[in-house]
Every structure is written in C-alpha cells, then in structure tokens.
Amino acid sequence: MRIEQHPPALDVDRLLDDPRTRIIVCCGSGGVGKTTTAAALGLRAAERGRHVVVLTVDPARRLAQSMGLSSLDNTPRPVPGSAAGAAGGSLHAMMLDMKRTFDEIVEAHADPDRATQILANPFYQSLSSSFAGTQEYMAMEKLGQLRRANEWDLIVVDTPPSRSALDFLDAPQRLGRFLDGRLIRLLTAPTKVGGRAYMRVFTAGFTMMTGVFTKVIGTQLLRDVQTFVIALDTMFGGFRERAEDTYRLLQAPGTSFLVIATPEPDALREASYFVERLSADQMPLAGLVVNRVHRSAAPQLSAARSLAAAEALQTVPAQATAPRHPLTVTALRLHAERMQLAEREHRLEESFTAAHPVIPMVEVPAQPEDVHDLDGLRAVGGELARGVGLS
Amino acid sequence: MWSPGGDSLHGVSARDTDWEGVRLHVVTGKGGTGKTTVAGALAIALAYGGRRVLLIEVEGRQGIARLFDSPPLPYAERRVAVAPSTPTLPGGDVYALAADPEAALIEYLEMFYNLRHAGTALTKLGVVDFATTIAPGLRDVLLTGKAVEATRRRSGGRQKYDAVIMDAPPTGRIGKFLNVATEVSGLAKVGPIRGHADTVQSFIKSPQTAVHFVTVLEEMPVQETLDGIAELRGLAQGGLQLGGIMINMVRPEDLAEDQLRAAAAGTLDQHELDLGLKDAGIEDRRGLASSLAAELTDHAREALAQRAQRDRLAEAGQPRYELPLITSQMDLAGLYQLAAALREQGAA
Numbered sequence: 001m002r003i004e005q006h007p008p009a010l011d012v013d014r015l016l017d018d019p020r021t022r023i024i025v026c027c028g029s030g031g032v033g034k035t036t037t038a039a040a041l042g043l044r045a046a047e048r049g050r051h052v053v054v055l056t057v058d059p060a061r062r063l064a065q066s067m068g069l070s071s072l073d074n075t076p077r078p079v080p081g082s083a084a085g086a087a088g089g090s091l092h093a094m095m096l097d098m099k100r101t102f103d104e105i106v107e108a109h110a111d112p113d114r115a116t117q118i119l120a121n122p123f124y125q126s127l128s129s130s131f132a133g134t135q136e137y138m139a140m141e142k143l144g145q146l147r148r149a150n151e152w153d154l155i156v157v158d159t160p161p162s163r164s165a166l167d168f169l170d171a172p173q174r175l176g177r178f179l180d181g182r183l184i185r186l187l188t189a190p191t192k193v194g195g196r197a198y199m200r201v202f203t204a205g206f207t208m209m210t211g212v213f214t215k216v217i218g219t220q221l222l223r224d225v226q227t228f229v230i231a232l233d234t235m236f237g238g239f240r241e242r243a244e245d246t247y248r249l250l251q252a253p254g255t256s257f258l259v260i261a262t263p264e265p266d267a268l269r270e271a272s273y274f275v276e277r278l279s280a281d282q283m284p285l286a287g288l289v290v291n292r293v294h295r296s297a298a299p300q301l302s303a304a305r306s307l308a309a310a311e312a313l314q315t316v317p318a319q320a321t322a323p324r325h326p327l328t329v330t331a332l333r334l335h336a337e338r339m340q341l342a343e344r345e346h347r348l349e350e351s352f353t354a355a356h357p358v359i360p361m362v363e364v365p366a367q368p369e370d371v372h373d374l375d376g377l378r379a380v381g382g383e384l385a386r387g388v389g390l391s
Numbered sequence: 392m393w394s395p396g397g398d399s400l401h402g403v404s405a406r407d408t409d410w411e412g413v414r415l416h417v418v419t420g421k422g423g424t425g426k427t428t429v430a431g432a433l434a435i436a437l438a439y440g441g442r443r444v445l446l447i448e449v450e451g452r453q454g455i456a457r458l459f460d461s462p463p464l465p466y467a468e469r470r471v472a473v474a475p476s477t478p479t480l481p482g483g484d485v486y487a488l489a490a491d492p493e494a495a496l497i498e499y500l501e502m503f504y505n506l507r508h509a510g511t512a513l514t515k516l517g518v519v520d521f522a523t524t525i526a527p528g529l530r531d532v533l534l535t536g537k538a539v540e541a542t543r544r545r546s547g548g549r550q551k552y553d554a555v556i557m558d559a560p561p562t563g564r565i566g567k568f569l570n571v572a573t574e575v576s577g578l579a580k581v582g583p584i585r586g587h588a589d590t591v592q593s594f595i596k597s598p599q600t601a602v603h604f605v606t607v608l609e610e611m612p613v614q615e616t617l618d619g620i621a622e623l624r625g626l627a628q629g630g631l632q633l634g635g636i637m638i639n640m641v642r643p644e645d646l647a648e649d650q651l652r653a654a655a656a657g658t659l660d661q662h663e664l665d666l667g668l669k670d671a672g673i674e675d676r677r678g679l680a681s682s683l684a685a686e687l688t689d690h691a692r693e694a695l696a697q698r699a700q701r702d703r704l705a706e707a708g709q710p711r712y713e714l715p716l717i718t719s720q721m722d723l724a725g726l727y728q729l730a731a732a733l734r735e736q737g738a739a
Contacts (some may be wrong), residue, residue, distance in 0.1 A: 030561070031423020126528060126574070241492075265720070296501070298682035302675070307672035313697035327659070328620075328667020330645050331683040334690050337718060368692035 008351045010287035010360035012385045014043040016154070020254055023147065024286070027168050028260035029270040033291040036362075036371050037350040038158035042091055042135060043079075043374060044381035045154050048349050049087035053152040057096045057139045057160045067093050076146075076322055081374050092152065102128040135160045136168050140246035147249065169277060176322040212314065214351045219371040256286040261352075263293055263345035268352050275356055287360035289384065290349060294341045294366050303339035306332045319373065362386070408633065409710050409737045413601040414633065415542045415594070418555045419619065420605030421566040421612045425639040427454040427719060429605045429714065430558040431472075431485075432729035433637075436739035437475035438483030442553040445541050446471070446487045449534040450560060457485045460723060464489040467540075472723075474730075486552070488541070493520070503583070527567075528574030532588045535571055541595045552732040562604065562619040569595055570626050602635035606704070608638060608697040613704055615721065620707050635738055636709050638701070644694045646687070654691035659684050681723040712736045 009244035015021055026038040035056055040056035053076045067079050076092035084207075106124075107115050118124050128134060146155050159168040186214060249255070257278055261271035270289060278285045313324050325330065353361070364383045371380055396448075410416070416433060420426035427448070434446040448455045453463050459471040468486045476482035497510035514520075527739050543553040566694040567574055572592035575584060588673060593602060602623060616636060646654060653659045664680040666723055673679070704711060714732050717725035733739050 018531050029422070031421060167621065267423075296682075297685045298677075298679050300677060301679060305673070309668075309673050313667060313671050324670055325663065325667030327646075327650060327663050327687075328671065328683075330650075331664060331667075332671070334645060335683055336687055338686060368689045369696045372610060 007288075007357065008360040009336070010289070010362040012041070012044075012362060013048070015256060016041065016048060016050065017287055019153065019258055022154060022254035023143065023249075023256070024156045025159065025250065025255065025257045026157065026260055026289075027257060027267070027274060029267055032260045032262045032267050033364075034260045035158045036203055037258070037289055037378070037384070038156045039093070039292065039378045040371075040380035040384060041258075041354040042093070042154075042156040043082055043377045044091040044385065045156070046082055047087060047092035047222075047378075047381075049089040051090050051152045051384065052154045052156060053092040053094065053146060054156045054157040055094055055096060055142060055146065056100075056159070057135060067377070072362040073359045074096060074142075076152075079374075087391075096135075096139055096142055098135050099129045101138040101142055102134065117227070121224060121228045123224055137246075139168075140249070144246050144249055161311060168279065169283075201236060245273060251281070251283055256284055258286050258289055260289045260291060262291050262347050268348055272352060272355060275359060285359065287362065288352070288356075290361060290363045293363040296338050296342055298335060299339070299342075301335060301339075303343070306336040306339065310336070394621060399473055407737075408739055409629060412598055412657045413632070413634070414550075414552075414554055414602040415538060416554060417538075417559045417565075417569065417595075417600065417602045418556060418605060418637075419471050419559045419602060420637075420639075421563050424605045424607050425732065426605045426613050427458055427558050428726065429457065429603075429639055429729065430556050431458045431638045432714070432726055432733055433603070433739060434485045434487075434554075434556045435472060435474050435513070435730035436662060436733040437531075437554045437556065438485050439477075439480055439734065439739070440474075440483060441456075441481035442474075442483040443551070444483070444484060444554045444556060445552045446489050446556045446558065447538050447541065448487070448558040449490050449538075450558075451489065453489060455489065455505055455558065458726065461468060461487075466494040476491075490534050490537045492530045492533040495537045499533065499536065499587070503587075505614070522573050528571060528588075529584065531568050532571040532575055533590055535569065535595060536587060536591045539591050543594070544597070559602075561639055562615045565602070565619060566622040566626055569623070569631065571595070573729070596630045596632075598630070601632045603634035603637055604640055605637045607640045608704075610698040610700060613700045617703065617707055620709065633709055636704055636707065636711045637733075637738070638704065638711055638713045641713045642693060642697065646691060650672070650687075651691045651694060654684075654687040655695050656685075657688050710738075712738045 015024070024038075024041060026034045026041070028034050036331060038054055038056065046052045054260065055076075056146075067082075074094065076094040079091045079093050082091040096195045103119060106118050110118060136159075143155065143157055146152065146176040250257075259271045259274050261267040275288070310329045313329050313332075316323055349361070349363075353359075362384055364380060367376070367379070369375060369376075401729040416437070418426060418430040420429070434444050438444045446455055448464075455471065456462060456464050461469075461471050464471075464487055468488045470484055471487040474483035474485070480654065493514050496521040497507060497514065500510040538555055538557045541552060542555040557563060570592075571586060572585075572588045574650065575588040604616045604619060606612045620633060620636075623633055644651065650659065661680050661684050664683055667674065668675050668680055668683075713736070714729050714731055717728065719725065730739075
C-alpha cells in the first residue's frame with residue numbers, strides 16, 4: 001500500500017482577483033517557462049478586470065514574442081489584442097533595459113557634468129551592461145518604480161534567467177554589499193579628506209595591492225576604478241541601503257511569490273532550495289507551478305498492459321501475412337511511454353511534496369506546440385486556474 | 392567511473408570527423424536544453440581512440456560532477472570517465488575541471504609573475520572578487536584563459552590533452568564571454584592583462600577553436616540559437632569559428648506520414664483503433680479508443696512542430712547533429728548513448 005500526500009491546490013484566480021495582491025514574482029531556474037507563466041497570469045488578471053503590467057527581465061525578448069509584440073522597450077506598452085472587454089481591465093507589458101535603467105538612476109541623482117563623467121567611465125559601462133547582479137538589481141529598482149508610480153494595480157514580474165533561482169534574491173544584496181564594501185572604502189580613501197588616518201591602518205595591504213594591480217593590470221586601470229568608485233560613492237551614499245529597500249518591498253504585504261518548475265530533477269531541486277530560502281527570508285510564497293507536465297487521457301490502461309497488448313498484436317499468427325493493426329500498436333506503445341513518463345514525473349513531484357507538504361501546487365500540462373500568441377497564453381492561464389493539484 | 396559493456400561502434404576506425412583540427416570545443420546553449428549533458432557526451436565521444444580530453448566548467452555549479460555521478464570537483468583536473476576500447480581502437484580518458492576565476496588568477500600570478508602569495512592575500516582581501524565583479528570581462532578572460540592554457544599545455548613531448556571541451560555560459564552571454572579582448576580593452580588599454588587577453592583571443596579566433604550550440608526543437612531555444620549564431624557571425628571578423636548545432640532531446644516519429652497528417656488534423660480512423668483494441672483483448676471502457684486517438688494527435692502535433700523548428704535551424708547553414716530523447720532518467724548509460732550518436736554523425 002502506498003500512502004500519498006496531496007498538496008493543497010493553488011487557487012490562481014483567488015490570488016489574481018484579490019485586490020490586495022499588488023505584485024506577483026515568478027521565479028525558478030532557467031528554461032522552466034517563467035516568462036510564459038508571467039505573461040499568462042498577467043493576461044488572465046487583466047481579463048478578469050485588473051490593471052496589469054507585466055515586467056520581464058529576459059533579454060531574449062521571449063515575452064515580446066509570446067505577446068505578439070515585435071519589441072519591448074523600457075516603458076510599459078499596451079498589449080494589442082488584450083482589450084479586456086466587459087471586465088474593464090487592461091494589460092501593459094515591458095521589457096527591462098538594464099543599462100537604460102542604470103543610466104536613468106545616474107541621471108536622476110547626479111548633476112549633468114558628473115552624470116556625463118560617470119556614464120563615460122569604462123567601469124561604469126562594464127558594470128551597467130554585463131555584471132550578472134546588475135540585472136537583478138535593476139529589476140528590483142524598476143519594480144520599485146512601477147510600484148511607486150501606482151498606475152497599475154497588479155505588477156507581474158518575471159525574474160532574470162539566472163542559472164540558479166537564488167541569484168534573484170542574492171544578487172541585489174551582493175551588488176549593494178560590493179559597492180558599499182570595505183574595498184571600495186579602501187580605494188576611495190586616499191583621495192578623501194582624512195584619508196591619511198584611514199590609510200595608516202591599511203597601508204601594508206594597500207601598498208601591496210596597488211603594487212600587484214599596477215604590475216598586472218596597469219596603473220590606468222586602477223585610476224579608472226578609483227574615479228568610478230568615487231563618482232558613484234558621492235552620488236549614491238549607501239547602495240546597500242537601496243538594495244535593502246527593494247528587498248523589503250518584496251517582503252511587504254501584497255507581494256506573492258510563485259515558484260516555477262518543470263517535473264525534472266534539476267528544476268525541482270532548485271524549486272526546493274528556493275522555497276526554503278523564501279521561507280527563511282520571510283517572503284510570502286503563494287505556491288508552486290509545475291509546467292510541462294505529461295498526463296495521459298487514458299490512465300485506466302497501465303503501461304504494462306498497454307505494452308503487453310502491443311506485443312500480442314505484433315505476434316503474427318502463422319496464417320497471417322502482416323502484423324495486425326499497426327496503428328493500434330503504435331498508439332499502445334506511445335501510450336505506454338506516456339504513462340511511464342507521467343509516473344516518473346509524478347514521483348518527482350511527490351518527493352517535492354514530501355519535503356514541503358503544505359505548499360499549494362498547480363500543474364500545467366505540456367503543450368504539443370509552443371505558446372506564441374495571446375490565445376496560447378489564454379489557454380495556459382486557463383490551465384493555471386484549473387487548480388488541480390497532484391492527481 | 393563507469394564504462395559501457397556493449398558497444399555499437401565496433402569496427403569504427405580512425406576516420407575523418409567534421410571538426411578535424413579543432414582542439415578547443417566551446418559548448419553553449421539556452422538553459423534547459425541540456426548544454427552540460429551534451430558537453431559531457433562530446434567529451435566522451437572525442438576520447439575514443441586512445442585520446443585524452445578535458446571537460447571544463449566555468450559557472451561554478453558542479454554540473455559535471457552531477458552528470459558523471461562523482462563527488463564535487465576541485466580546482467584540479469580529475470579523471471571522471473573513460474571511453475571504452477573497441478577491437479580496433481584503444482580506450483580514452485575524460486578528465487574534468489571546475490574552473491573558478493579566483494583560483495585561475497592565483498595560478499596566473501604564480502605562472503607569470505611568481506606571485507602566488509600575493510595572489511592568495513589578494514583573494515583574502517576580496518580584491519579578486521572585487522575586480523571580477525566590477526569588470527566581468529576580467530573574470531571571463533581568466534576562465535577562457537584557463538581553457539586556452541589547458542589546450543596548449545604540453546607534457547612529455549606531446550599535447551597534454553588532445554581536445555578540451557568547455558561547458559560555456561548560456562547563449563545569451565556567449566558573445567561577450569568569447570569576445571574577451573574587446574571586453575577587456577575598454578578597461579585595460581595596455582599592460583599585462585591586456586596582453587593576456589589578446590593571446591587568449593587569438594587562440595579563440597583561430598581554427599583550433601569552434602563554438603557549438605545546443606538546442607532542443609522548440610521555438611524559443613531555436614530562436615536563441617539563431618540569434619546567437621548571428622551574433623557570433625557579427626563578431627567573427629577576426630575568424631571566430633562556428634561549430635555544429637547539437638539538437639538535443641529529439642523525439643522519434645512513430646507514425647507513417649499519412650497517419651501523422653491525419654492524427655495532427657484529428658481525423659484518424661478511430662474505428663481502426665477500436666478493432667485493434669478488441670483484437671488485443673482490451674475492453675474499451677470509458678472511451679479508451681478516443682483517448683488513445685487524442686494521444687496520437689498530441690504526438691503528431693509535436694512531431695510536426697519539431698519538423699518546423701528543424702527547418703528553421705537548417706537555415707543557419709551549420710552542420711547539425713541530432714541526439715535522441717533519453718526517455719529514462721539521464722544517467723551514464725544515456726550519456727554514452729549520446730556520445731555514440733555524436734560519433735555516428737561525425738561530430739567526433
């Protein structure tokens with residue numbers, strides 16, 4: 001006898017309809033369908049009467065594709081064809097341009113001369129366009145801006161395509177800590193008033209460090225770093241504080257996290273880590289969405305019986321000239337494969353549930369074709385709202 | 392370590408492969424396409440025939456250790472698998488290394504400046520973390536530099552490794568990752584780092600390096616692959632060599648063409664299924680025949696969608712290799728199956 005645990009079903013419509021829900025964050029490891037899920041949720045909420053903006057952070061323009069838009073820029077644009085009709089909602093979408101967002105912060109906080117100087121610094125350009133944490137940091141920044149603008153009553157955000165789901169939570173603080181850290185102080189110290197006293201403490205380390213820096217990367221590089229750091233430092237004050245602010249926004253009432261996974265070992269392992277992390281950080285978790293689940297329309301016929309029947313049909317009787325019913329044989333074999341796959345996926349989900357029994361879950365069946373238009377997103381939204389837990 | 396028993400490659404002798412002369416294989420791909428798995432399979436495939444290959448990961452996530460079912464890899468080259476010998480070919484060895492930028496920097500400082508202690512001290516102070524954070528180009532040049540160093544390393548009068556396979560960052564980042572000299576040049580116009588970046592860059596742009604793309608036959612991964620190829624073509628003035636497109640997780644088509652079309656259109660002869668089930672002695676309860684017909688329709692639509700994506704990939708004009716979907720849990724047996732598929736198609 002097998003004792004199965006059934007997780008509670010995730011009620012997506014209740015989440016979307018609750019006016020207190022102001023932010024939904026879709027997170028998970030790469031390639032699990034975060035963007036599609038975010039877009040489908042946004043569309044469904046809009047069609048149920050909410051004013052929604054979907055923010056995607058993915059440079060691959062996937063949201064643009066699935067929403068039938070040719071391009072997205074750093075400003076929310078109405079999604080054509082999503083006119084919400086009777087319910088009176090609306091849907092906008094935007095794709096984060098992280099460099100543009102960073103530039104805007106610089107321009108907003110520095111006088112024109114200083115802003116120009118910072119924007120031209122090679123380190124600024126490198127940091128603002130390619131540091132992995134910048135994307136997460138700017139996503140949070142943009143989320144905060146959208147929230148403060150208060151033009152939408154629901155923001156659905158899709159997290160950056162990091163290798164690990166945890167990067168989304170860690171990166172902003174890492175960047176904040178980094179820009180606020182001891183080493184930055186060390187680099188800026190010599191040029192500050194009172195730097196001498198500060199320097200005395202660090203002299204040995206600093207001399208060696210500049211020595212090695214000069215030898216390995218050259219003095220010009222070191223000078224650029226210093227210029228950059230000083231410019232940023234005087235402009236921003238505490239980066240760490242800023243990162244902590246956005247972090248608190250995520251913990252605030254009205255924010256809900258959805259962890260997205262597929263029924264595969266790596267994706268569910270990531271989901272598991274992430275769920276534990278959210279709970280440790282007191283972030284509000286709404287539930288787990290398992291995408292691309294394979295189900296069978298005929299669970300009454302087991303894989304073993306299906307295979308046995310296929311073999312029986314293929315055993316050619318002495319008087320016959322050809323195998324019987326080739327189409328049925330193919331159907332039975334495909335059915336057996338599907339049942340085996342469904343069983344394997346089911347086992348993986350059960351392992352997750354055993355470790356996290358109270359987390360609401362919803363499955364979205366694998367679509368035979370890719371989702372690339374609003375009808376496809378609508379269908380996914382319908383599956384999300386069906387609220388079926390493990391069957 | 393594990394080596395397979397049966398071998399479909401008996402009788403394969405030394406023969407030309409599509410990538411003769413390539414010694415550094417860079418493998419990229421979108422998340423979820425099985426990039427690390429394919430890199431591992433390629434490493435095994437290249438090791439056949441008494442060759443020694445090194446598989447390097449650069450993203451610090453121990454994907455190779457998981458793939459080969461081994462304990463976490465240190466910053467050291469460890470043997471993780473063997474390519475079995477065949478009657479005509481001796482066996483080979485696959486080594487693996489989890490490269491990380493801090494260790495690579497310390498090694499670099501020691502190798503070129505005899506500055507190991509300084510490097511260790513800098514790491515403790517957080518300088519390395521700082522430098523590689525503020526300028527990812529520096530981080531990338533340390534990692535690609537390590538791969539190039541291993542590729543060029545000699546030992547006992549011969550190349551230490553016949554081939555090096557790098558499990559590289561995903562498609563979205565690969566252009567920047569490989570374009571190290573340009574990425575670093577904005578930061579360091581002169582000096583040793585610049586010199587190092589230029590050396591690394593010239594190897595990456597030489598005919599000894601090829602960049603392979605891993606994808607699956609779905610719309611978005613295919614789009615990213617095509618975008619990635621276009622991006623690298625744009626960077627290729629200096630001769631960055633595009634490699635093959637490794638199409639992973641290809642599902643077989645089990646229906647004859649006319650049945651496939653009918654199934655996709657939902658016009659299959661359900662009566663034929665009814666008769667077949669009856670003949671097999673299965674009682675049709677709860678509309679079994681129509682449920683099976685629906686599953687055939689799903690299968691056919693997937694197959695047609697796969698074909699459409701395959702046609703799009705063909706437009707890229709790069710050699711393509713197809714790797715079957717491993718329906719059981721991915722394990723070492725599956726990995727050797729993929730390696731065999733790569734060899735049969737001439738990728739290694």
